Amino acid sequence: MLFKENADTIEEKPFDKWVPLTRGPFGYSIARSVAHQELFGEILVLCDKARIPLIALHFETGPGVIEASLHYCVAGGRGSSIAFKSMIKAWAQTRGMMATFMAKVSEKWPGRSGHIHISVASDGDNAFHDRDRFRSISKQMSQFIGRQLKYMSVFCVLAAPNFNSYKRLVPGCWAPACPIGADMNPYLALSCAIGSGILGIEEDAALRASIVGDASEKTCHTSARLPQST
Structure with a gap:
């Protein structure tokens, strides 16, 4: 900004x-x-x-x-x-x-996010794609995401490093209460994202059921919501 x-x-x-x-x-x-x-x-x-x-x-x-x-x-x-x-x-x-690159400068304006995109190849092929599975999501991708979701709250201390980071993780602010902000350290955040995903593949993790409707409302009072402060 x-x-x-x-x-x-x-x-x-x-x-x-x-x-x-x-x-x-x-x-x-x-x-x-x-x-x-x-x-x-x-x-x-x-x-x-x-x-x-x-x-x-x-x-x-x-x-x-x-x-x-x-x-x-x-x-x-x-x-x-x-x-x-x-x-x-x-x-x-x-x-x-x-x-x-502050995550949230003012309550009047949208916050600034940081996006991490990860792809995994196996023998030159996209390991996250399987046309025969639901929504073409491979088993490896389901495992990868499953452990990312499980450990996301724990990794907040690294992916959301500042007090201001948590001002963005609230319902109704242009993003679910679960993504990271632009103030992240990309190396630490990427290490968390990849490390948890690999752990999911090693542990044969399951991907929990998707949320239908407004995720912010449905996770507002559950353990699925990310921490709200440091």
Whole structure:
């Protein structure tokens, strides 16, 4: 999330008075992307020079919110999420702006999420796909997800590392009370996601029944809901 602020102005006024780069909740706006193409161009050039493989860059839902998607890499390979965050924060200051990856800046605006995508190959084939099973989800994928769900609350201490992280994990805030935020340490979060999934395959874990309806409402008062504080 980008603000038209600097190190001095953010000290002079409360955070709810900070001015975001754009106004309104509009995401995937072509008009906004064109209007700010110079800024986007600078980010793309920086990523290219830093050898950070950026494959998508666009405005997301919320004032001043931008989504950046990094190219996949082999688990254990060279990561670039933390480098990207540090680079963007420094770059923003050179433009007279401030960038934050805080999970929840204000109750008035959507939070900032962090998405982890995992695929598993076996002898060159997608181990998570089986066209003969329900929704084409293979047994290995069911096992993988089963243990992720079981240990997700335990791993919150690593995947949701800040007090502010839990302000986003509430019903009605654009996301179920179970995903991680943009303030995560991607290496720790990915280790948790992969480690729990592998454990599920080793233990032949079962995937619990899916929730039909509003998951936020149905998990609001059950053990399935994630922790609400550190």
